[in-house]
Amino acid sequence: MTNPTASSPVGSLPPDLSGAVASTSDASSRGIEAPRAPRRRVRTGSNFEMYSWLFMRLSGIVLVVLVLGHLLIMNVLDGGVHRINWGFVAGRWASPFWQIWDLAMLWLAELHGANGLRVIINDYSRRPGTRFWLQVLLAVSVVLTVGLGSFVIFTFDPSMGS
């Protein structure tokens, strides 16, 4: 690979000047790389798309467990959906385990779904303006949903309304 700085080859200079050039510049400026030059490392730019791709896979795996467990508890086990009332919810959220379970489910499902929508918007919106505003709308909805959900899980008071 030639060095881009070697734009003026030495051969085109008058003979009396070529020696001066050689003495004032190192070998690389003449397009000759030093023997066994170490391999150039490329700076790693933004890897956002890779992490987003990875997040979809990992959050998907975790969500399978969280959501199936949630469905089982809410709809199947021990009388299923018929026993769900204020007291049942209050009882579960009294335990930090279920608080964390529901919080993880909320965050992962919201971000997983939003990231999927982000990709779909990127694919199908034709004009940059449409894309931008759809993404803004999506971001606002994510902040609202995640914010409100987290707020409820953390501040839930069983004695509320009584």
Next chain:
Amino acid sequence: MTTSLVDESRAGGGAELPPIPDGAVMLTVNIQRFNPETDDAPHMESYRVPAQPGDRLLNVLHYIKWYIDGSLVFRRSCAHGVCGSDAMRINGRNRLACKILVKDLLGSNNKAEVTVEPIKGLPLLKDLIVNMEPFFDAYRAVKPFLIAHGNEPSKERIQSQTDRARFDDTTKCILCAACTTSCPVYWAEDAYVGPAAIVNAHRFIFDSRDDAADDRLEILSDSEGVWRCRTTFNCTDVCPRGIQVTKAIQEVKRALMFRRV
């Protein structure tokens, strides 16, 4: 009896029709036609062609161009599945017209009808010809050539059979664009580099003699790079060379994730 069903005035083209061979079936060929000088939008036209089951679809197209309607245009060069010029959408699937046989298009119910359209996702120029420049721009972007740093060896660059086998599959690409133009992500977003460019990057990324894997991985980790792939396998289905395109893309993703080739 062979005439164009649509435009009798253009039929006949002047050439004398060749004799219809024994065992020929009358094939109805629906072709998407578009003349940018006269048409606002593409439209379909039908032709009736006597074809033998062993004929390639390219023979059928030649018959139409030479004996029925000389204004039909399509690309073809070697006609033997090597140059990759005549990729087109045949019965909805990207195929090389020179590799697909009439008997494979007749189907189980022997319905003698075939639909031919240009490949999708690239600007349509005329009839079956599309502008391939965006496709080759993406190809050029991944630097599809050997880049080696350090001193040139005085003999050939030695490579073990195991190292050669790693990228053997992706050396087969003939740049016909069948894979890229079958990709729904490419239809929706033509900034995506597309499967063909990734295949040709793969060919050099996994080559032990090449030193610029980092450069190419950097290009492919871009927002229009490999992470746009949704693994729909359309590309693998249509590749006329049988390249495992999706597998190659996944290998590039893995190389990016673990920063190791």
